[in-house]
Amino acid sequence: MINNKPRIAIYDFTDCEGCETKLVSLREKLLLLEKKVDIVNWRLGQEYFEAGPYDITIIEGAPITRHEVDLLKELRENSKILIALGACAALGGIPAIMPEKDRKYWYEKIYTSQYAPRGIDAVPLSAYVKVDFSIHGCPIDENEAVRAVEELLAGKTPSYRGYSVCFECKQAGNPCRLLENKPCLGPITQGGCGAICVSGGSPCYGCFGIRDEANIPALRKILEKFADEKEIERYFSMFHSRTEDFNKNKEK
Amino acid sequence: MMLVINDKNLEVFIEKLKEKFDFFDIRNDKLPFKKYFFPPVQEIFTRNPLSKSKTSDLKTAKTPAKFVLFGLNLPQLEALTQLDEIMQKPNEDFFYFQNRKQSIVIGLIDVEIDAMPGGDIIFQKIGEGKYKVWAENAKSKQIIKENKVFFEEIEDEEIESARSFELSEGAEWSKTMRELLADSENLANAVAWSHGHKIWDELAEKCLGCGICTYVCPLCHCFSIEDRVGLDDKCSRCRKWDSCVLPSFSRIAGGHSFRPTIKERYYNWFYHKFVRAYREFGKSQCVGCGACKKNCPAGIDIQEILKTILEDYKKVMSDV
Structure with a gap:
């Protein structure tokens, strides 16, 4: 299904970057991971990046601006497997708490009426594209993220926890x-x-x-x-x- | 003649045991004693096929040091005996008995018994600060012999009335439940008959399907197997408690589910406990401990369900 050493990109949209920080907190395990995969694009974690297509694209955050929505669609086209990382990407998360209809009122109240909002709405990735798997959590559990990658590397479809x-x-x-x-x-x-x-x-x-x-x-x-x-x-x-x-x- | 121990000596005896063995007082545990023999999550073996080591790369779960489980009550002691029996069929469950054989199980009860229902040593409260000691197997007799200063032999007549104790929480419920369980054949027939009963529709609306009842049940023993290939190339096989009320438990390869609704899954829990268990072992897999009722967030009371079913079954049978 995927190359021997898959090319992975990690992107982030609107969020707190906490889930990516959890990935960084894998520390030595990240080095083990690096032996199995090529992380070719990760803004938060490294200084170089390669353009797609990617075998696996992991996306953190909710797509809120037009730019993010367009990028998401482009990434979907350029990725064999697309994974949502954390609650914002998987469920809409914290940015999605406020209903769209209430936004105008709060924009004016907080940022004055001069504010020109760039956000369209806060919804999960799945509102725009097909998501192959979600690594859940706010923030994620880093070991669950490893489990998902392990299952992909073993040629399996990653599985959700069936229990409560x-x-x-x-x-x-x-x-x-x-x-x-x-x-x-x-x-x-x-x-x-x-x-x-x-x-x-x-x-x-x-x-x-x-x-x-x-x-x-x-x-x-x-x-x-x-x-x-x-x-x-x-x-x-x-x-x-x-x-x-x-x-x-x-x-x- | 009977062996007794008083409160103070019991405390010292426990301290002695703690010096010699790992010691677990189960009385405040959230999960039943089965977890000490059959852990909720257990890596049963690992191997690293890429390992260059000359010794075998296969590692199975370790045998624990000898340990004491303290504080099982009467239903729990009975459950232990029954769980041992379940785990022997059809083949002895290696990993269960690997742990079980290392255990010294001590019961603490406040009701009269005629014979030991299970466990190695039982302290039966027979008066204020006084316990009758039951110990019948070689292992327990040896422990008592080593600590004989704490025990005393008295004439049978010297026992005060054992009736004066307050019933522990849930005792009334357990008593009724045990009366129902006494006729496990009738229970099996009634539950098998109840398959189309409307009570299962009502329960399907109420049950959260969280699985807590099966986790806290001392006799539920279903599990699933999870295999992993780690980033370090270590392969592991892990077994985890599973619950028949969860959809993933009824699902097979390809996605088909034998019990696609919570109604069917919840009924299956009862079916296994009261029907299948009766057919396979001659008794229900329930000891009336009340853990499922006490821990159900939805407040489901299995006794109420059984009573309703038994009542309706009786009516139907008398009409025939």
Whole structure:
């Protein structure tokens, strides 16, 4: 499927670069990776770049400006495999929290009416192009990123975690937040994060993406017992307001 | 004559055990004791085919040092005996018994028993600060012999009434559950009959499919296998707990799913526990410990489900 030593490009759109920083934090493992692949284009990580086509293009961030949207389409055409890196690329993430219709009001309030916005909208990569795989998280778990690359190198299609955050949360020894009437999206969210947020005392906001066939309406019913509609909406809109999965379930 | 130990000596005895063995008090664990024998995630072997080393490049999971599991209650002790039985069929599960054989299991119970339900040593509360000691196998007798200063032999009559203890949390639920489980044949027939029952539709709306019930169940033992080829060329095979309520568990190569809806998957959990287990082992794979009910974020109570099914099954049967 891909060359013996695949050519990889890593791009970033609108985001905080935290997920790329997680890649850098692989440290020695990055050197191992460098033996298996050629990273030929990575603005954040190195000083030289080669033009496409690429075997694998990894993109972090949400495509927000016209330039980013055009570049995304061009990268898709020039890449055998396109991977979304992190919540902004995979789900729209933090930039997508605000609905498009509210933007004008806040532009004026924050930047005055003189501000000429360049942003079109904040949506996941998949709103514009076909995405072959998403490495989820805000930020990503670097070992999950390695796993995806390993699977590609082994000639497999990378796989999503089929279990919920709950599996890892129980292993971490955390008491269940929902049983304590505290909001949590863990049961409907894909694992892979090691339940890092819940272990740290925070709710799960679902940054690892909705798990396969998750029962979102059932979770909503549980949340309704101790949270009002507005609060529930706030939890879901942190990462999911612009995803098809979520909006489809909302209509039910 | 019976062997007893008091509170204070029990504490010292535990300290002695801690000096000699790895010691795990399971009473506050979030996951059941099975994790010590059958870890949630276990790399069962690794090998590096590109290794230039002359010795074998195959490394299997290590045998742990001898360890003590302390604090199993009655349902947990029974579950342990049953899990051992499950793991022996059809072939002995190597990795389970590799860990299991290193263990010394100590029960702590506050109910009367006629015989040891499982484990190596059992401390049965028989009065304020007093425990009757059960130890029948060679391994446990040896440990007691080595620590005999802490134990005392008394006449049977000297026992105070064992009835005065407060029932532990969930004991009432467990009691009812164990009554239902006593007729596991009826339970098997009822659950098999209930396949088209509307209760499964209701549960499908309620169940989050998170898998917690299967993780906290001391008897659920399904797993999946994950192979990896690392960046360092190390190949590894890992086994992980899996859950029959998760869609990936029912899916086979090519993407076909045998149980495409949560309704079918949730029913399958019951089917395995109460029907298949009865047919294969002659009893339900449930000891009434209540862990699934206590930990379900959706508040699903398996006892309520079973009662509804049993009631409707009884009606149908009496109409025939």
